[in-house]
Amino acid sequence: MDDFIFFLGGIPWWAWILILLLIIAFSDIFFNKKHTIKHNFPVVGHIRYFLESIGPELRQYIVANNREELPFNRRERGWIYASAKNENNYEGFGTDQDIFSTHYIFINNAMLPHKLPEGHPNIKNSGLIPSAKVMGAWNNRKRPYRPASVINVSAMSFGSLSAKAIESLNEGCKLSGAYHNTGEGGFSPYHNKGADVVFQIGTGYFGVRDEYGNFSMEKLVKMVQENPQIRAIELKLSQGAKPGKGGVLPAAKISKEISEIRGVVMGKDVISPSYHSTFSDLEGMVDFVESIAKTTGLPTGIKSAVGKLQDWEDLARIMQEKDYGPDFISIDGGEGGTGAAPPSFADHVSLPWIYAFSDVYKVFQKYKLTERIVFVAAGKLGFPAKAAMAFALGADIINVGREAMMSIGCIQAQSCHTNTCPTGVATQNKWLQSGINVKDKAMRTNFYFVKFRKELLQISHACGYEHPCQFKTDDVDINLSDKNLAKTLATTFSYHKDEVNFASVKQLLDCPHLGGNLNLKHMRKTEEAID
Structure with missing residues (x-):
């Protein structure tokens, strides 16, 4: 027994532990003025706070079942991880979903699937799916743009995400032909790794602001001219x-590099205004969009959550009257969000994507504007x-x-706002970032996008279509209410989508405005690795 006893000054190890616990208990009882639990239950109270701090991890990996955890359950995360690692993303023994639950969707397959002719670009379902529409074509922009991928990286800023995370996503987008939205934090060196870029301008005008924080068209033009990948x-x-x-x-996430890219001071929280200073009404916003598009020559669009529909009616009316407006509209669902937000906002303000999009689409359909707009969808899709x-x-x-974040290692720790992200994805902590292997994570992003598009193509073919743009509103049923009545999307939301002008995927790939710098040789290598 003596061999297992450690002495320090003649005192056994267990006595030191007991002394430490007594010190903690004494401190909890006589000096703790903030936590009643620690005061009333010294020492033991600390266990309660520790378990609370790791609650999300306990629920994700131990308590919650495969379909229960939110915002993304274990099955969803597992599919993303397996796809990104190019592992088997199938499941066996049938679905474990409650297929009679409200809002469960059913896709109506055709009796005979679509058959691709020999020599077709997607003969092996390789995942080549360019956008069926061209951004800026209707408004005759100088540099129209057809995205080479129908799935792309949504707006996430450098600052919110780490440098290595942004770099991994950009290189992965380059490999897969997807575009990378910068988010409102400015164009960083990590967005400059070869992928197409959509530059986002927020209310803070980061990266394109003057010394007073106002928007600078001169800086925007200079940035676009120096970076043709935008x-x-x-x-x-x-x-x-x-x-x-x-x-x-938060100030804790602002490094010297971030302060220079954004044009802000260090050591102080950066809070973007809730409104734009360059315009005060919808008509001014439409004119501002048009001035950016004409000055830069690039397709220019807007991103918005959806609430009051009268605003969208007014926007559509203004666009019809002026005969110009946004080239694309990104509809963001209220269930989205990669950063920090007050629970009251995240839980209750703005409509979920399916309600938001269907309401807005009907407005633009009413004004016969759907053909000229590229509709971008975001919100757990x-x-x-x-x-x-x-x-x-x-x-x-x-x-x-968030799905793109998971492809490079995010584990849904829900600590994006604390600068303590354990995977290094959403933190500026250099040590936590050091575990990210950019080349490996870029390839995982590539595999996630390619396998996503491949499976989407297979669903499209199962329904008798060559391209997902051909889906009709009657092709999907959705369960309604607690009576488990399934009706088509057309019946549920009271409209039929307008037909998209589509001939063939080959024609899309031959488009002179096609982006993505598609490396078909690499795509074939990815296809072979997946097969």
Whole structure:
């Protein structure tokens, strides 16, 4: 027994532990003025706070079942991880979903699937799916843009995400032909790794602001001229997690590099205004969008969450009267959000994507404007079946945020706002970032996008279509209410989407405005690795 006793000054190890516990108990009873639990239950009370701090991890990995955890359950995360690692993403023994639950969707397959002719670009379902619409074609922009991928990376800023995370996503987008939205934090060196870029302008005008924080067209033009990979510009009006509230970047996450890119001071929280200073009404916003598009030559669109529909009626009317306006519209669902937001906003302000999109689409359909707009959808749509549903409602492109983060290692720790992200994805802590292997994570992003598109294509072919843009609103059923009545999306939301002008995928790939710098040789290598 003596061999197992450690002495320090003649005192056994267990006595030192007992002394430490007595010191903690003494401190809890006589000096703790903030925590009643620690005061009333010294020592033991600390266990309660420790278990609370690791609650999300306990629920995700031990307590919750496969379909229970939110915002993404274990099955959804598992599919993303397996796809990104190029592992088996199938499941066996049938679905474990409650297929009679409200809002469960059913995709109506054709009796005979679509058959691809020999020599077709997707003969092996390789995942080549360019956008069926061209951004800026209707408004005759100098540099129209056809995204080479129907799934792309949504707006996530450098600052909110780490340098290595941004770099991994950008290199992965380059490999897969997807575009990368910068988010409102400015264009960083880590967005400059070869992928097409959509530059987002938020209310803080980071990266394109003058010394007083006002928008600078001169800086924007200079940036676009020096970086030809910037293919479109997105004006952010609001985002799903916190519409009507400006973004917040805590001082702890602001490095010298970030302060220089954004044009802000260090040591102080960066709080974006909730409104734009360059315009005060919808007509002014439309004119501002048009001035950016004409000056830069790039397709310019808007991103917004959806609430009051009268605003969208007014926007459509103004666009019809002026005969110009946004080239694309990104509809962000209220269930979205990659950063920090007050629970009251994240839980209750703005509509979920399916209600938001269907309401807005009907407005633009009423004014006969759907043909000139590329509709971008975002809000937990990073799964093939959900994407098919989105296309059936009228979406042209899908943007993914948190799903893309998971492809490079995010574990849904829900600590994006604390600068303590354990995977290094959403932190500026150099040590936590050091575990990210950019080349490996870039390849995982590539595999996630390619396998996503491949499965979406297979669903499209199963329904008799060559491209997901051909989905109709009658092709998907959705369960309604607690009576488990399934009706088509057309019946549920009272409209049929307008037909998209589509001939063939080959024609899309031959388009002179096609982006993505598609490396077909690499795509074939990815295809072979997946097969």
